[in-house]
Amino acid sequence: MSGLEKIISQIEEEASHSAEDIIREAKEQAGAILSEADKECEKIKAEARQKADAQREDILRKSRSSAGMQEKRELLQEKQRLISEIMEEAKSALYELDGKSYFLLIIRMLEKYVQPGKGEICFNQKDLNRLPEGFEQTIQEIAGRKGGELTLSKAPASIDGGFLLIYGGIEENCSFASVFADGRERLQDQIHSLLFEHKPQ
Secondary structure: OOHHHHHHHHHHHHHOOOHHHHHHHOOHHHHHHHHHHHHHHHHHHHHHHHHHHHHHHHHHHHHHHOOHHHHHHHHHHHHHHHHHHHHHHHHHHHHOOOHHHHHHHHHHHHHHHOOOEEEEEEOOHHHHHOOOOOHHHHHHHHHHHOOEEEEEOOOOOOOOOEEEEEEOOEEEEEEHHHHHHHOHHHHHHHHHHHHHOOOOO
């Protein structure tokens, strides 16, 4: 698996579910949507991989030719800049998903975070306005498989994307920003390893 594929896989693991679980647990009715989402992800990964490879090579050239503490500090700053840039691009890719791919991701996330018991799910206004037909029933089916029950809140949540789950007055923030922030440090370490410890073939 290439560097960018691992990045995208990691984001999905933090923001949704492991790839193996997604494939195993994906419902038959989501098959067509999954195919379209895969095509979109492949396009994003190919573009990001091309950019990352070029920037990595530039940094490695600087590393081989640099000497002294000043050069090392500059190289470290450049690495951190590139890591942050790639993470932001990967995060932005979530917001740029088309409607079908977006709500497939929501299904994946819900399958991971839903709990037993009665609760409420909240979306932002944009997502409330574009919920696919029958999506509320899909939510209820997913909750039911975990022994739970979810009611769709009609009040918009102040989140960037993803959703909030509320059980017994306790809120679980499953927004993209929150899930991404929770795994940021681990993702930084993995991206650093992929970019700067990877040996070209």
